[in-house]
Every structure is written in C-alpha cells, then in structure tokens.
Amino acid sequence: MKLPENVKYILNELYKNGYEGYIVGGCVRDHLMGKEPHDYDITTSALPEEVKEIFPHTVDTGIQHGTVTVIIDKIGYEITTYRIDGEYKDNRHPEEVIFTDRLSGDLSRRDFTINAIAYNDVKGYVDLFGGIDDIKRNVIRGVGEPAKRFQEDALRMMRAVRFSAQLDFAIEENTLNALKENADLIRNISIERIREEFFKLILSDHNERLDILLNSGMTEHFLPEILDKKFDYGKINSLSRDIVVRLAYIFYGIEWGNVKKIMKRLRTDNKSMAAVTLISKYTDYEITDLYSMRKLVSLAGENIKRVIEVMCAVKNCDSEMYFNMLEEIKNDCCSLKDLELSGNDLIETGIRGKLVGEALNKALDYVMREPQKNNKDILIDYIKGVF
Ligand code: ATP
Numbered sequence: 001m002k003l004p005e006n007v008k009y010i011l012n013e014l015y016k017n018g019y020e021g022y023i024v025g026g027c028v029r030d031h032l033m034g035k036e037p038h039d040y041d042i043t044t045s046a047l048p049e050e051v052k053e054i055f056p057h058t059v060d061t062g063i064q065h066g067t068v069t070v071i072i073d074k075i076g077y078e079i080t081t082y083r084i085d086g087e088y089k090d091n092r093h094p095e096e097v098i099f100t101d102r103l104s105g106d107l108s109r110r111d112f113t114i115n116a117i118a119y120n121d122v123k124g125y126v127d128l129f130g131g132i133d134d135i136k137r138n139v140i141r142g143v144g145e146p147a148k149r150f151q152e153d154a155l156r157m158m159r160a161v162r163f164s165a166q167l168d169f170a171i172e173e174n175t176l177n178a179l180k181e182n183a184d185l186i187r188n189i190s191i192e193r194i195r196e197e198f199f200k201l202i203l204s205d206h207n208e209r210l211d212i213l214l215n216s217g218m219t220e221h222f223l224p225e226i227l228d229k230k231f232d233y234g235k236i237n238s239l240s241r242d243i244v245v246r247l248a249y250i251f252y253g254i255e256w257g258n259v260k261k262i263m264k265r266l267r268t269d270n271k272s273m274a275a276v277t278l279i280s281k282y283t284d285y286e287i288t289d290l291y292s293m294r295k296l297v298s299l300a301g302e303n304i305k306r307v308i309e310v311m312c313a314v315k316n317c318d319s320e321m322y323f324n325m326l327e328e329i330k331n332d333c334c335s336l337k338d339l340e341l342s343g344n345d346l347i348e349t350g351i352r353g354k355l356v357g358e359a360l361n362k363a364l365d366y367v368m369r370e371p372q373k374n375n376k377d378i379l380i381d382y383i384k385g386v387f
C-alpha cells in the first residue's frame with residue numbers, strides 16, 4: 001500500500017521510538033476498495049503523552065479517548081492509543097477507556113470487520129476478523145457477536161445501514177438479525193448522532209438501502225412519518241448531493257407544518273430547517289408562464305433552484321425548461337429590494353400605515369406581470385390609480 005509521505009513519517013517516528021503504529025479503519029477499507037482515503041487514522045501502542053513527546057505539533061483533540069492530533073504541513077492526523085472499551089452501561093458510552101499494548105485488543109473493539117483492518121509497511125495487513133474477505137464479498141459484518149456489540153453501542157446499528165448505503169454492501173445475515181432484535185435500543189442514542197448517520201445514508205449513492213432502515217424497527221424512534229411511504233430510490237440517488245433537496249423530496253406529501261416539526265426533532269441547523277420547510281410548501285406550485293415563475297422566485301428566494309429540482313423530481317418532468325425560464329427572467333425584479341419604488345416614495349405621495357406595505361406588494365405583483373414597468377414614476381401612477 002502506498003502511504004502518503006507524512007503518514008510514513010509518523011509511523012516511522014513511532015517505530016524509531018520503540019512503539020508500534022498502524023493506519024486503521026476507513027482509510028485501509030477505502031484503499032482496499034480502490035478509493036482514495038479522505039483521511040488517515042493511526043493507532044499506536046504509544047500512550048498519548050508519549051505521542052506528544054515524539055511530535056512537535058500536537059493538539060489534544062480527544063485526549064480522554066486516547067486521541068492526539070499530530071499536525072504536519074497544516075494537515076491533522078489523529079493518533080489514538082490502542083484501547084479496549086470498558087463496560088458499557090447505557091448502550092452508548094463505555095464507562096471507561098482502557099489502554100492496551102496489543103493491537104488485537106484495539107481491533108476487536110471496532111464495529112465491523114471491514115473497519116477493523118490495520119496496516120503498516122513492516123507488518124503488512126493485520127486482518128484478524130476476515131475484513132478483507134468481507135470487502136471482497138461486499139458484506140458488513142459485526143466484529144465478534146453482533147448482538148452484544150449493538151447492545152454496547154446502539155449507534156453501530158445506524159452505522160451498519162449507513163455503510164451499507166455508502167459502500168453498496170449487504171449486511172450479513174447474523175448481523176442484520178441482531179440489528180432487528182436490538183433496534184429499540186436506538187432510543188438511547190442522541191438525535192444528533194442518529195441524524196448524522198441518517199444524513200450520510202440519504203446523501204449516498206444507494207438510497208435503496210433505506211429499505212433496511214425502514215424494515216429495521218429503528219425508524220419509528222426518530223422518523224415514523226416516512227415508514228409507510230414508497231420511494232423511487234433511483235430518483236433519490238440521482239438528485240443533487242444536497243441534504244436539503246433530498247430531504248424535501250423524501251418528505252414530499254407531508255404537510256409543511258409537519259415537515260418543520262420533523263426538522264426540529266432532528267435538531268438540524270435553522271437554515272436547513274427553513275429551506276426544507278419552504279420547499280415542502282411550494283413543491284406542488286404550478287409554473288405556467290414567466291409571471292408564475294417570477295412569483296415563485298419571489299417566494300423561494302435563494303432556494304429557487306432547489307424548489308425546481310424537487311418539483312421536477314416529484315412530477316417526473318425535465319427541469320431544463322424551468323431552468324431556461326429562470327435564465328430568461330434573471331434580470332427581472334422579483335423582490336421588494338429590486339423594486340424601483342420604496343416605502344418612503346409612497347409616504348411622500350400621502351400613503352400611510354399598513355397601506356404602505358400593501359401598496360408595495362401590489363406594485364411588485366404588477367412588475368412581475370410586466371417587468372418593463374419597474375420604474376418609479378410609472379409605479380407611483382399605478383399605485384395612485386389603485387388606492
Ligand atoms: P468514514 O469514511 O465515514 O470516515 P470511517 O470508517 O473512518 O468511515 P469513522 O466514523 O471515522 O468511520 O470511525 C473511524 C473508525 O473508528 C472506524 O473505521 C471504526 O474502526 C471505529 N469506530 C467508529 N465508530 C465506532 C463505533 N461506534 N463502535 C466501534 N468502532 C467504531
């Protein structure tokens with residue numbers, strides 16, 4: 001395996017100082033699958049304090065779990081001391097972290113065989129649980145006894161489904177049965193951690209694996225609203241890799257007020273919550289002419305392209321025509337801020353109170369019907385005629 005120079009340097013420094021060091025987890029898995037790893041995690045027999053003595057630039061990113069981040073060329077490499085997890089009492093956190101000097105201990109606390117392979121240039125691959133075979137067979141299999149592993153940390157069940165969708169792997173039968181039997185334990189996991197795995201699943205290329213989640217018994221605990229839905233998975237996979245778009249499509253048919261409640265329950269950021277809710281509101285909007293397109297732009301604002309994408313996905317229509325219309329109106333006034341008429345202009349003409357707002361909206365509607373009329377004098381004349 002060809003390691004980046006910085007990684008080689010780290011492993012070599014550990015070795016020179018009398019410690020073992022291996023790359024482990026996602027980077028080894030990705031490499032074996034022919035993909036470029038996005039980061040390199042390192043596991044070592046050195047204790048955090050010892051790692052800090054060897055490398056000049058380190059940050060204590062997760063020192064309580066034994067993780068020190070070594071910074072080289074502004075890139076961070078997480079180095080974690082071999083550990084075995086202490087007893088788990090609440091299906092989520094080990095009571096204590098116990099360091100060990102054996103790689104085998106560290107590998108056996110990892111979730112799936114495909115994530116429990118270590119590698120360095122001296123020893124080659126250390127694959128104690130048949131992870132390489134499972135990668136070849138496209139299988140996700142728990143390390144050890146899956147039921148016990150899910151009881152220790154229930155998030156692993158969500159991770160199983162998420163990896164299945166990201167890698168397009170099946171979940172091995174014994175692991176899947178254990179998952180279904182222990183699904184209720186997901187209630188012990190915080191919504192933030194569930195959401196993170198769920199979003200990774202939705203953003204993957206294999207949303208058909210969402211079926212596993214829907215049939216698992218876990219979904220009822222955080223998203224019962226989608227349980228009875230039938231999805232066109234190919235369609236979801238073809239949508240932009242934009243969580244807002246994908247969620248709005250998945251939530252189609254749920255009343256927008258309830259969509260907002262779902263987003264609140266998932267504790268998403270406010271911007272995403274507002275965007276998904278807004279798209280839900282307008283997915284069934286009918287665009288019939290340029291005026292209705294301008295009107296939709298005024299309602300959707302910066303989310304207009306997302307609205308069109310979801311709308312077309314739902315209707316099974318080609319979005320190109322709508323994007324062409326959008327291009328055609330791109331210089332037209334579709335918001336009060338682009339209107340050549342201000343509240344003060346209206347006050348000067350004698351309009352007062354809440355009529356000012358009404359008049360501005362009337363003028364905007366007029367301009368969206370006839371964009372060439374966006375001119376202060378024309379608009380004042382128009383408003384005088386109406387009020
Ligand atoms: P990704 O490409 O999504 O980052 P990854 O395999 O690196 O995939 P991480 O969540 O970054 O996944 O975790 C790094 C490694 O730590 C995993 O490969 C696995 O060995 C171990 N791990 C992470 N979370 C758990 C868990 N809940 N239980 C057991 N082992 C875990």
Ligand code: MG
Nearest residue numbers: 025026039041
């Ligand atoms: Mg990772």
